[in-house]
Amino acid sequence: MQLRIHKEKCTGCLICTTYCSFQHERAIWPAMARIRIEAETDSGPFSPQVCRQCNAGRASQGALSPCAEVCPVDAICINEANGAWTIDAGLCTGCGACEDACPFGMIVFDGARGLAFKCDLCGGDPTCAAMCPSDAIEVRST
């Protein structure tokens, strides 16, 4: 499963970020959202940035994503049911290596908790895509 972005449809409403943060943090907390809206100006154009789940399609052959590759404690593993690289918070030491390794800046690091977070495709039903009012986020099975 992958998120495909139709950035020309994005209105910059941030509903994806509020619902994403709520799904993962039980609070409305855009700073902790696993999706990010980049904007050239306040009035757009907007470009939603999501985790690409790099190499997920070849994970069964042993391929790793850049973030999983560098994790010193192997806390980032593929969820085979939906193809999401998922961080095990129990294992994460907060070293920040994954944050540096991600080419797209999609690791969210919370200094207060000393933990890294990333998109886990909401366990297979991504809330950002479900709530986006302008269909800018599409779920594609891979």
Next chain:
Amino acid sequence: MFPYKAYAGKWLHVDLTARRVESHPYDQSMAEQYLGGNGFGARLLWEHVGPEVDALAPENLLVFSTGPLCGTLVPNPGRMEVIAKSPLTGIYGDANAGGFLGPELKFAGWDAVVVTGRSDGPVYLAIRDEEVEIRDADALWGLTTSETEDTIRQLWRDTNVKTAVIGPAAENGVLFSGIQITPQRSAARCGLGTVMGSKRLKAVAVRGHGPIEVADPARFYEISADLHRRLRANPIFEAVSAHGTPGIVSMMDALGRFPTKNFQMGSFPGIDSLDAEALEARAFVRHLACFGCPVACDKLYTLPDGPFAGTSLRSVEYETLNAMGAAVWNADIDTVLEANRLCDELGMDTISAGRAISFGMELWEQEILNLDETDGLPLRWGDRDVILTLLERMARREGDFATLLSRGVRRAAETIGRGAEDYAMHVKGMAIAAQDGRAQKSMGLAHVTSNRGADHLKAFPTIDETGYPDEARRRYGEAYLPEMAQPLATKHKPFLVKDGEDFGAVVDSVGVCKSGGTFVLAEIYWEDVAAAVEAATGMAMSVERLKQIGERIYNLQRCYNALHGITRADDRLPRRFSEERSPSGNAEGETIHVEAMLDEYYALRGWDQETGWPTRAKLRELELDEAVDALDLSPDRQSLE
């Protein structure tokens, strides 16, 4: 310990005279009695700013106030209230804006910012989460609104800073100056920007990174997601989303409800050049949303060529298409957009600025003014140069005439005399927006009962605007039809107006939008807001209790105005509406007389028929005993008791 979730739980007091900031815990009884937002500000104004305080004195408060649903998961929760005594009307004043500042303030950990005093020199308020500073703003003073915002973002090296800023108009004391809220939204009415300018506060800049927690996450999620689903299934969602408020221009014109030539008419012959179709064909770039809004009624417009090629702006609303278009007899959409941009950059309310111009143009037509009195400007209807020149001159207060207009139509008419008062289209000093009570009777009543002077947004009677029989049936029941959905009928309208005012006070106090689900789509109503507030905050909330809060806020504002000398005699429309028949559209031949509707409205409100003041019994019922004392409502003064 403040017990409720969804609030940040604390507010900031900024004393500009002492140059000091102080954190205060949010008061539990304030939340229970007034929710937040509008109610919070109205209550503080009542407690701290008496009739003896001039609106531009340091003692006036300027309150930026969010509500418990602001920044949350419910649809369109991006709204913030600004409250102060109005320098334009001299009575209770508020303005509301969407955008992103309200939510950002809550993410920074503050429900409200209350500004008092006056700084010696220009300053701005910098809020980064818990860090709050009053900073010098010498370098910002004199800049336009977008220059101010851009400069702060450069200083902070952060393009995500959200701001509330004033422009040169407010610095110069134009009495209808607004406050621009990121991104180019306006808390426009009542001259609250002028209050900000009088305090020498150029901007409030906010960056927040924290969470908003809710009391019952599972239930709140379910309620919010369901409201989103319902909005998107609403029969007019697509139209509002596609065209925003400009979408109703042609409908209102057909109803004879689109003020033309300073309300001489209600339909404009050049309407095809001003409607949504024309606007979009000329300049549409993309759809834009405020925080958390699925409707995205905002659009970016850019002029591709012509004298204003490159003019680019958002938030071009129905109101401005009227104020800078039909009302001044201008059919050139480019001029409307340029006038809108000028008002945004200089920081003026497009409605009051446009009404000042149409007032001047009618005085010129009536030969009440001559060239000597207009600083050499022949105020011909629809003249592009006159419109744009007057806007610039008003903002800079250049020349006697523009300076006179910059004080609003009521004061300008009083100064001019010679019958000019008949053409000053205002109630209580506030210029009437783009509605005509002759074409929609509920709106005429709403204009006179609004607590901030002529206003459509306090009662916001959308149900009978173009006829929403399904919504009327759903909200009020079959018994209210067909009149409740008919714009020319007066039956049931006092009830519609009262219900709208009470519900609107709640909507403005929880921090959601009237243009989204609550009034324009008429989808979200009392029971929905009660459920959302309860799940978000943990405060037990029934529809009955919520209605009482709305009524309490509205009555307190009325008491505030009563202390400032407002009585039934002030609840009246300009003479034109009762004496000149509308020549236009569906309203052809119509006048409006509000007296009978007012009688019924006061009775429904429990207000005295003679004074138009809340009665002792009503205030006691609303637990506003202190207002009984303040208004000196001894039993023998109460004709209704």
